[in-house]
Amino acid sequence: MTTLHAHRPATPLSTHDATRIDDVRIKSVRPLITPAILEEWLPAPVAAQRLVESSRAAISRVLHGQDDRLIVVVGPCSIHDHEQAMAYARLLQAQAAALSQELLVVMRVYFEKPRTTVGWKGYINDPRMDGSFAINEGLEMARALVLDVLALGLPVGTEFLDLLSPQYISDLVSWGAIGARTTESQSHRQLASGLSCPVGFKNGTDGGVKVASDAILAAQSAHAFMGMTKMGQAAIFETRGNQDCHVILRGGKAPNYSAADVQAACDMLHKAGLRPQVMIDLSHANSSKQHRRQIDVAQDVAAQIAAGDARITGVMIESHLEEGRQDIEPGQPLKHGVSVTDACISFAQTVPVLEQLAAAVRTRRAKNKA
Ligand SMILES: O=C[C@H](O)[C@H](O)COP(=O)(O)O
Numbered sequence: 001m002t003t004l005h006a007h008r009p010a011t012p013l014s015t016h017d018a019t020r021i022d023d024v025r026i027k028s029v030r031p032l033i034t035p036a037i038l039e040e041w042l043p044a045p046v047a048a049q050r051l052v053e054s055s056r057a058a059i060s061r062v063l064h065g066q067d068d069r070l071i072v073v074v075g076p077c078s079i080h081d082h083e084q085a086m087a088y089a090r091l092l093q094a095q096a097a098a099l100s101q102e103l104l105v106v107m108r109v110y111f112e113k114p115r116t117t118v119g120w121k122g123y124i125n126d127p128r129m130d131g132s133f134a135i136n137e138g139l140e141m142a143r144a145l146v147l148d149v150l151a152l153g154l155p156v157g158t159e160f161l162d163l164l165s166p167q168y169i170s171d172l173v174s175w176g177a178i179g180a181r182t183t184e185s186q187s188h189r190q191l192a193s194g195l196s197c198p199v200g201f202k203n204g205t206d207g208g209v210k211v212a213s214d215a216i217l218a219a220q221s222a223h224a225f226m227g228m229t230k231m232g233q234a235a236i237f238e239t240r241g242n243q244d245c246h247v248i249l250r251g252g253k254a255p256n257y258s259a260a261d262v263q264a265a266c267d268m269l270h271k272a273g274l275r276p277q278v279m280i281d282l283s284h285a286n287s288s289k290q291h292r293r294q295i296d297v298a299q300d301v302a303a304q305i306a307a308g309d310a311r312i313t314g315v316m317i318e319s320h321l322e323e324g325r326q327d328i329e330p331g332q333p334l335k336h337g338v339s340v341t342d343a344c345i346s347f348a349q350t351v352p353v354l355e356q357l358a359a360a361v362r363t364r365r366a367k368n369k370a
């Protein structure tokens with residue numbers, strides 16, 4: 001009998017492959033904490049668990065036409081500072097409570113940034129914003145922030161970009177997005193099929209909605225794929241499929257928030273046998289990346305809602321404490337409350353947008369009841 005031992009080389013293999021054919025372009029391999037360790041350090045209190053469960057269920061009810069509120073995913077383009085994110089969350093919580101009859105507010109708490117080419121990839125990947133890639137620190141800071149936001153009573157939404165990072169925070173997330181650059185990725189569709197929360201798929205960066213409609217079809221099916229358990233072991237995950245997925249219109253070569261665009265997207269979804277419904281991203285290519293244009297887009301979308309369009313089930317807004325954006329310059333201090341990725345509207349500019357959307361929901365409700 002040939003034993004495994006018989007194949008063992010006389011000199012055990014080190015992490016550096018003497019054959020020089022493996023890891024040729026790997027500079028270093030550093031240890032990563034396991035999701036289980038992080039959850040032991042930062043467990044979800046019962047109140048947080050209840051909030052996550054109830055807000056996921058509420059979002060699902062909106063998507064299935066059992067709640068006529070509007071889902072509003074609103075917050076910074078990216079998180080880069082705990083205290084500033086909490087200052088924003090406290091302001092948002094007050095608005096969310098005041099408008100809760102009309103709006104189901106979810107704070108946009110984005111830790112992972114997909115880049116067109118290169119750039120800062122977010123709070124998890126490089127929390128110190130200096131190229132030190134302190135990912136263990138980033139994971140801990142991300143989980144700690146979500147727990148603090150949940151403690152205010154505000155549910156959290158995030159983009160799932162890395163395929164392992166969900167194991168560290170997804171138990172605390174009420175709504176997830178798959179971005180325009182990854183909606184067509186099989187791995188991300190499989191991930192969405194196993195996520196516990198509702199998931200929005202952005203249309204492609206060129207504006208194509210078909211990739212997002214295909215993504216919903218893929219994500220609602222069961223899949224088997226390779227992943228990592230909470231204990232950090234390789235495993236085969238078999239999913240049940242996610243019935244709470246939807247499209248997010250974010251524009252492409254041209255904006256796609258108009259009534260005609262909503263009609264076209266809903267026709268496509270209907271033909272594919274999917275619920276004809278959309279979330280509209282007021283930002284990105286819908287605002288031509290000019291943050292103040294989000295206010296005009298909101299006005300147009302509010303008019304569509306007020307006209308009775310129940311297929312608009314959600315909107316996304318990029319908003320921070322202060323308006324605009326800033327570059328990360330090594331050694332230079334950052335301005336307080338200003339986005340370090342895409343430009344955002346300020347919180348003061350966001351409040352009337354939320355009020356306008358809430359008024360539109362009231363009008364839609366009255367119209368559709370009559
Ligand atoms: O939302 C943020 C950005 O639009 C996205 O991450 C792409 O950014 P980039 O084109 O600046 O790389």
Ligand SMILES: C=C(OP(=O)(O)O)C(=O)O
Pocket residue numbers: 077110113114159178179180181202250284
């Ligand atoms: C990256 C984002 O959007 P998109 O995928 O639409 O570019 C985002 O919402 O942060």
